[in-house]
Amino acid sequence: MESVGNEITHEFRFFRVHRDGRIEKFIPTHKIPPFNDLTTGVQSKDVVISNKPPVSARMFLPRITDTTRKLPVLFYIHGVAFCFRVRLLSDWARLQWIASHANGNGQEPWLNEHADLNRVFVGGDSGGGNVTHTLVVRVGSIGLPGLKDDEMWLYMFPTSGGLEDPRLKPPAKDLSVAGSYYEELKKSRWGGSVEVVEHQGEDHVFHLMKPDSENAVDLVNKFASFIVQG
Secondary structure: OOOOOOOEEEEOOOEEEEOOOOEEEOOOOOOOOOOOOOOOOOEEEEEEEEOOOOEEEEEEEOOOOOOOOOEEEEEEEOOOOOOOOOOHHHHHHHHHHHHOOOOOOOOOHHHHHHEEEEEEEEEEOOHHHHHHHHHHHOOOOOOOOOHHHHHHHHHHOOOOOHHHOOOOOOOHHHHHHHOOOHHHHHHOOOOOOOOOOOOOOOOOOHHHHOOOOHHHHHHHHHHHHHHHHO
């Protein structure tokens, strides 16, 4: 007979909840410390944005060959179904922190010295891509398809508007503002360029699972080209 503490009250794709409040994750998460890559010259470090609530970010700086040239900023939000360190409020705080460097006198010297804050790109993978939409239009991100994922959304956000909540299902009028979702965007009044990139036979977030594969390298290069031209 199971003890009260071991009794499971909720179980989803990525975690289960026990009666005593313990959360058991099925996918382990390990934080890799920042380091300087001697081959590429890319530097990385962690910065504390806020202590209360605790908000931090991992920063990357490519090799600098021209100190007079400002670089575009990519604010990237990782995914994993909204339940592994993807938090809308903290990501909003991070974006505001970046904006605080607009006059070149913020807290972070890398942003002050090297960032072109007229060219800030926001993107992400999986749930992080959905949070991207929320940050851009202040509305929300779409959830994951499937009944179990819908139940997971309702469990994690019990005060939401259900499956029609705008954070789960953005209203069509927001698509023209966000520049999201190819078909609706093509019909909107948004004035930018749009392109869909598809790699046949690849699965969800394949570029993270197989970063050295030909398709993953091609995808990252397309991202880089978009940013450089932006």
